[in-house]
Amino acid sequence: MKFWIPAGLLLAAATAAALIVENEYFFFAGYTVLMFVVLATAWNILGGYAGYVNFGTPAFFGLGAYTATVLFKAFALPLGLQIVAAAAMSGLLGLVAGLLTLRLRGIFFAIATIALVVIMETLFINWRYAGGATGLQLLRPPPTLPFDSYIKMLFVLMGAMAIGAVALARWIESSWVGRGLRAIRDSEEAAECSGVPTLRLKVLACVLSGALMGAAGAPMPMYLSFIEPASTFNLNYAIGALASPMIGGTGHFLGPVIGALLLSSIQQLVTVTVSSELNVLIVGVLLVLFIVLAPEGIVGLVRKWMRRFSR
Amino acid sequence: MIFSLELLYEAVIFGILLGCFYAAVSIGLSVAFGLLDVPHVAHPAVMVAGAYGVWVLAGYGFDPILAGLTLMPLFFLFGMALYRFYYEAFERRGSNTGVRGIAFFFGVALIIEVCLILLYGVDQRTVEASYIGSAVTFGDMRIPQRFLVGGGVALVLMATLTLYLSQTFTGRAIKAVAQDEPALRLMGADPVRIKQWAFGIATAVAALAGALLIIIGPVEPALDRVYIGRTFSVVVLAGLGSMTGTLAAGLILGISESIVLMLFGASWAPAVSFGLLLLVLGVRPQGLFGR
Amino acid sequence: MDAALLKITSVSKHFGGFTALNDVSLEIARGERFGLIGPNGSGKTTLINCVSGSLRNDGGSIEFNGEEVSRLPAFQRTRRGIARSFQIPRPFASMSLLENLVVPLEFVVHRRSLHKADTRGEAMALLKDMNLAAKADTPTSSLSQVELRKMELARAMAARPQLLISDEAMAGLAGGEIDEVLEILFKLNATGITIIMIEHIMQAVMRFSQRVVCLDAGRIICEGTPESIVQNPDVQRAYLGT
Numbered sequence: 021m022k023f024w025i026p027a028g029l030l031l032a033a034a035t036a037a038a039l040i041v042e043n044e045y046f047f048f049a050g051y052t053v054l055m056f057v058v059l060a061t062a063w064n065i066l067g068g069y070a071g072y073v074n075f076g077t078p079a080f081f082g083l084g085a086y087t088a089t090v091l092f093k094a095f096a097l098p099l100g101l102q103i104v105a106a107a108a109m110s111g112l113l114g115l116v117a118g119l120l121t122l123r124l125r126g127i128f129f130a131i132a133t134i135a136l137v138v139i140m141e142t143l144f145i146n147w148r149y150a151g152g153a154t155g156l157q158l159l160r161p162p163p164t165l166p167f168d169s170y171i172k173m174l175f176v177l178m179g180a181m182a183i184g185a186v187a188l189a190r191w192i193e194s195s196w197v198g199r200g201l202r203a204i205r206d207s208e209e210a211a212e213c214s215g216v217p218t219l220r221l222k223v224l225a226c227v228l229s230g231a232l233m234g235a236a237g238a239p240m241p242m243y244l245s246f247i248e249p250a251s252t253f254n255l256n257y258a259i260g261a262l263a264s265p266m267i268g269g270t271g272h273f274l275g276p277v278i279g280a281l282l283l284s285s286i287q288q289l290v291t292v293t294v295s296s297e298l299n300v301l302i303v304g305v306l307l308v309l310f311i312v313l314a315p316e317g318i319v320g321l322v323r324k325w326m327r328r329f330s331r
Numbered sequence: 332m333i334f335s336l337e338l339l340y341e342a343v344i345f346g347i348l349l350g351c352f353y354a355a356v357s358i359g360l361s362v363a364f365g366l367l368d369v370p371h372v373a374h375p376a377v378m379v380a381g382a383y384g385v386w387v388l389a390g391y392g393f394d395p396i397l398a399g400l401t402l403m404p405l406f407f408l409f410g411m412a413l414y415r416f417y418y419e420a421f422e423r424r425g426s427n428t429g430v431r432g433i434a435f436f437f438g439v440a441l442i443i444e445v446c447l448i449l450l451y452g453v454d455q456r457t458v459e460a461s462y463i464g465s466a467v468t469f470g471d472m473r474i475p476q477r478f479l480v481g482g483g484v485a486l487v488l489m490a491t492l493t494l495y496l497s498q499t500f501t502g503r504a505i506k507a508v509a510q511d512e513p514a515l516r517l518m519g520a521d522p523v524r525i526k527q528w529a530f531g532i533a534t535a536v537a538a539l540a541g542a543l544l545i546i547i548g549p550v551e552p553a554l555d556r557v558y559i560g561r562t563f564s565v566v567v568l569a570g571l572g573s574m575t576g577t578l579a580a581g582l583i584l585g586i587s588e589s590i591v592l593m594l595f596g597a598s599w600a601p602a603v604s605f606g607l608l609l610l611v612l613g614v615r616p617q618g619l620f621g622r
Numbered sequence: 623m624d625a626a627l628l629k630i631t632s633v634s635k636h637f638g639g640f641t642a643l644n645d646v647s648l649e650i651a652r653g654e655r656f657g658l659i660g661p662n663g664s665g666k667t668t669l670i671n672c673v674s675g676s677l678r679n680d681g682g683s684i685e686f687n688g689e690e691v692s693r694l695p696a697f698q699r700t701r702r703g704i705a706r707s708f709q710i711p712r713p714f715a716s717m718s719l720l721e722n723l724v725v726p727l728e729f730v731v732h733r734r735s736l737h738k739a740d741t742r743g744e745a746m747a748l749l750k751d752m753n754l755a756a757k758a759d760t761p762t763s764s765l766s767q768v769e770l771r772k773m774e775l776a777r778a779m780a781a782r783p784q785l786l787i788s789d790e791a792m793a794g795l796a797g798g799e800i801d802e803v804l805e806i807l808f809k810l811n812a813t814g815i816t817i818i819m820i821e822h823i824m825q826a827v828m829r830f831s832q833r834v835v836c837l838d839a840g841r842i843i844c845e846g847t848p849e850s851i852v853q854n855p856d857v858q859r860a861y862l863g864t
Contacts, residue, residue, distance in 0.1 A: 073433045120613050127370040128612055130433050131563045135605030138560060142602040153598065196728045196736060203714050203725050205430070210712040212696040213674055213705070215730035215781055219695070255556060259441065266434055271716070297448045304441035311435050312420045 023190060027183045034179040038172040047175040051243060053284040054178040055236050059257065060264035060276035061185040062232035066225040067262065068270030069198060071205030072126060076117070076133030077233055077261040079140045080110040082253040084234030086150055089241045092158065093149075099177075103238040110234020111227045118226035122219060141253035155248025158241050174239050182277075185232050189273040192228075201225055233261075256300075263303050267310045269317025278318050341472050342593040343586055348474070348482040350585025352543055354578045355485030356558065357565035358492055359536040364563075365571040366509040367526050367533075369417065370433045373440035375558035377534060380443050381406060381541020382550040383451060389458040396484060399542025403535040410534025413439075414527045440555060447552035455549035463546060481543050488539060492532075493574045505529040509572055557601060564608035570618030579619060583607070625688060627652040627816050628673065628704075628785060633682035633692075635668055635840075642668040643679070644840040650785075650818065655811050657831030657848065658820045661861050664837040666820050667709060670787045674706045675699040686785070701730050705783035707774035709790045709820075713762035719773060720745050720758040726781040745780065752776045752806060768799045775806060786810065787818045792826055800826055824852065836860065 038047065059077055067073050084106035091097040091105055113136075121132040145153045160170050167173035192198045200221045203211035212218045241247040260283060268279025283303060290299040314321055356378065363371040381402060388398035421432050457463075462476040496502040507515050508522045508529075515522050544550055544558075565584055569576030588603045611618060626649040635643040643665045650656050660666050671677040673684060675696030684692040691699050705726075714722050723745035732739035749755045752772045757765065765773065771791050778786055788807060792800045804826055811817050821827045827834060828848040836844040836851055838860040844851055851857055 067430075071430045073430050073437075075437070120609070124612055124616065126430060127364075127372075127433055128567070128616070130370075130372070131559070131567075132609060132612055134556075134559055135609050138605045139602050139609075142599060145598050199717075199721070199725060199728065202716055206714040206716050207712040209676055209696075210708060210714065210777075211725070213676065213700055213708075214726040214777060215697050215700040215733070216725065217695075217697045217729070262434065262437070297445050301442060301445040301449065304438050304445060308435060308438040308442065311431050311438065315431060 023187065027187070031176075031179055031183055035176050038167060038176050044169060044171055047169075047171045049288060051171065051175045051178050053281065054175070054182045055240075056260050056264060056280040056284055057182045057277050058178070058185045058236040059233055059261040060268070060280040061182075061189050061273070062229045062236070063261040064265040064270055064273075064276045065189060065192060065201075065232075066222070066229040068265050068275070069192065069201040069205065070222055070225050071201075072122070072129055072222065072225075073262070074130050074133040075255070075258040075262065076136050078253045078255060078257045079117075079133070079136040080113060080230040080233035081237035081240075081257050082137075082140055082144070082249075083113055084110045084237030085240040085247055085252050086144055087234065088238035089156060089158065089247050090150055092241070093156070096161075098161075099239060099242065103181075103235050106238035107231040107235040110237070111231035113234075114227040114230025115223060117230075118223035119219075122222040122226060137253055137255070137258070141249050144249045144253070151248060153249060155246060156241075158245050158247065160242055160245060170242065174243055177239060178236075181235060185236075186273055186277060188228065188232070189276075193273050197221065197224070259300070259303060263307045265317070267306055267317055269319025271316060272319045275317050275319045282318070337471065338593055339590070342589045344472065344474065345478070346586030346589030347582060348478040348585070349589055350582035351482040351485040351578070352478070352547055352581075353561055353565055353585050354581025355481075355488050355543055356540045357562040357569075357581060358489055358574065358577050359533040359540060360562045360566050361569065361572075361574060361577045362492075362505075362529055362533040362536070365566050365569070365573070366505060367414075367529055368509075369414070369436075369530065371436055371533075372433060372559060373436040373443065374533075374537060375555035375562055376440035376443040377406070377410075378537040378541045378544060378558065379550060379552065379555045380447060381538040382545040382554075383447055383456065383541075383552075384538065385542045385545050386451075386456045386458055386550070389460075395458045395460055395542050395546050396480075396539075399539040402538040402541075406538035407531040407535035410537075411527050411531035413534070414530035418523060418527070444552050444555060451552070453551060453553075455551045456545070457549045458545050460546070477546050481547050484539075484543060488536065489574070489578055492536065495532075496574060501525070501528060505532075506572075560601070560604040560608060564604045564611070567608055567616075568611045568618050570620040573618070573620035576618060576620035626650060626685075627654075627687065628818075629683075629685040630669075630673070631683045631685070633669070633672060633679045633684060635665075635672055635677060635679050642840050643672070645682070646837070646840070646842055647682075648835055648842065648845070650816060652784075652816055653811070653814055654816055655807075655830055655832045656816070656818045657827040657834035658818060658837065659822070659824075659827055659834060659851070659857075660837035663839075664860070665840040666837055667789060668840075669837070670706060670789060670818070670820065673699075674704055674787060697729070700726070700781050700783070701733075703782075703784035704787070705778035705781045705785070706787040707771075707778045707789055707791055709793065711767075711770035711774050713765070713770060713773060715761075715763055718759045718761055719754065719765065719769075720749065722762060722773060722777050723748055723780040726777060730781040748776050748780055751809075753802075768795060768802070771795065771803065772806070775803070779810065783815065785816045785818070787820070789820050790822065791819075792821060792823050804830060828852070 063077055087106040087109040088102035091102055117136055121129050144150055150156060163170040163173040200216045203216050204218050204221060208218055264279030264283050265276040269275025286302055287299050290302060310317060360371060360374045363369050363374060384402045385395050385398040389395055462480045466473045466475045467479060496506055504520055504525050508525045512522045561584065565577060565580045568580035568583060584604055584607060587607060588600055591603050592600045628650040631647050633643055633646045646669060658666050672679040675694060679692050683690055686702060686704060724741045727741040727744055728736060732741060746755065746758060749758055754769060754772055757769060775791060792803050800823060807817055807830060819830055831848050834848050834851040835842055836857045843856045843860060844854045
């Protein structure tokens, strides 16, 4: 209940905003922030809880976006089903990729995920039906009631997804799945000898993570009214998905949320006032600083301060 | 898809030269990751930084290869400092090193890439030299001269490094520390200083590799992303810790890429290195010559 | 006569060109206290890695309770009753001492009935047996060496094994601490658990084992009672060199 009441209130507030606020820019920006909350939370399931750092977010995200695109183009499938299909496809990719690569040591797995991104991008560059290298224009259908604008609808939808993703992460964290993943992260060999089915759990984490990322990618083509490979499979999604939890805190389900909110705010501020390159530099520096000085992230720092004050 | 024996022959020759280049570009990673087990995903970024250094010096009239050699001492020192930092921050403290180490070097690569953009912009940069732009004719084939130069320098670099590792005392200490660190410690050598030295060498080699990079083709700050795939696939295919394997693996990659380029065009070429990497990891993770 | 609990037949293990285990065969009876000795590098840890599943043996067979297990991943061998402690303790560093024990309880003992189990209570009981109850909520990063060694044994025991392999649990401990660990192992054996002890501390091996095997350079060079092993010239040569 401690979780669902604030979550429900937030969603209600988001819906209210969508019905009241006129300025669409707020919802454009808000959608992106919420999307990164989902991506960061999803990344953290495999990267944070299990300790398998990876750069594969664009592959799952992009596959979700393209699955939605192709299904929309071929069958005019409604958005809800697009999201389900996208999650299924990306989950499947997580299964296959996970079975192939999760037996490998951490660094090999990380590099293999980069390979996955490049291969997915190459596949879609060469698939003309999905637009090929030049991409595809998409015409948005009318928004479902009670929303009068498609973007506002997407905003609330992504808000619901964010809550769903965070709820899943929270459940995993406190369940036997989370404990198994933590054991794997702390000492995979000891975990295996303690009865933890390490490969199966890692693959499970990979599937869940991939599916969430695919779901987050599905509304993207509608959001932009356009899709093309280079920007869809862009490494920047990997940066955001990785840096947010590592700065926010990988051990707690709120860490990725805090990190995503922080980095999104910085991005909004810096990109508009100075340049997008400076934003990436700030993210890079923050990432290195936190990894070296505060490996538990912002959540860890808050916990430390709270302990100091309680004395 | 045009196919003819002659074109295939040309693709193979081109692939061999390209492969020598890939091997030279990967040999620094062979040391840093293959021997020292450092998850150095920033190695290609350092190399691109080297390429830009060469570009800057070339602006003052330096020959690119000379510029690369000049940069080596500077990069050597940088490499030593970077390893020291990595060691103090991660390996010393033990837990979770793998996870945070990868993310750390990713952050470093990001910082290097962005600094290059901020300093030099996103446009592609090239250098000029007598051997760039002209081609040499062998019978029916025309081979761009810069590839011959690139391949030649690559072979010399690899031979020098291999000789260094097998013939000199420090070189053998480096190989020893990769194989049996406790034994080395018992012999009175300090493994950390040896690893630091080795990492410095790997970084210095990256400077020269950067010179080759800008000789072979134009560079831009995001080029490191493409080369992460190439260098890691060479190192993994070779087998961690194998210097001679690096040449063989580089040739395999170079020839594969060249043939794919000929048969299917440039849009499929980036996938070759990564596809090869996944194949090796799936089928024979210890590589061709690995322990 | 009881069939052997663990039957190792002609097991080999190679690392590249290096042969760590060469045609090793031995049988361990149910309830036995078995000692495994040998100089550094003789293959002791490699052998138990092959038994526990951390490594796959290259040749030969490993039978546990009559079942061939050498193709099974380690977690399935643990679920069938083989548990081990690690020579250099590998705690789950982000968890408390208690939680370390909850892992095998959740994943081995109660994996089909988690909602009904009181894993924390059981873990606490195990800690009490090891005299570690006071440190239940301490993060494992704050534990002393002895406490970590006992944690290793406790965690292995939490999986309710039939066979417990103790890998140099006493290395580097002082006299009183050695006695403490030895007493724990005797107690466990008294409840019916078969124990393989790998140790360098000869007096511990002598006191504990009913039967001892000595490995050298990947081969078994001697097998017998503790007294006969110690007097064996091959064993002396292996330890002291020629």
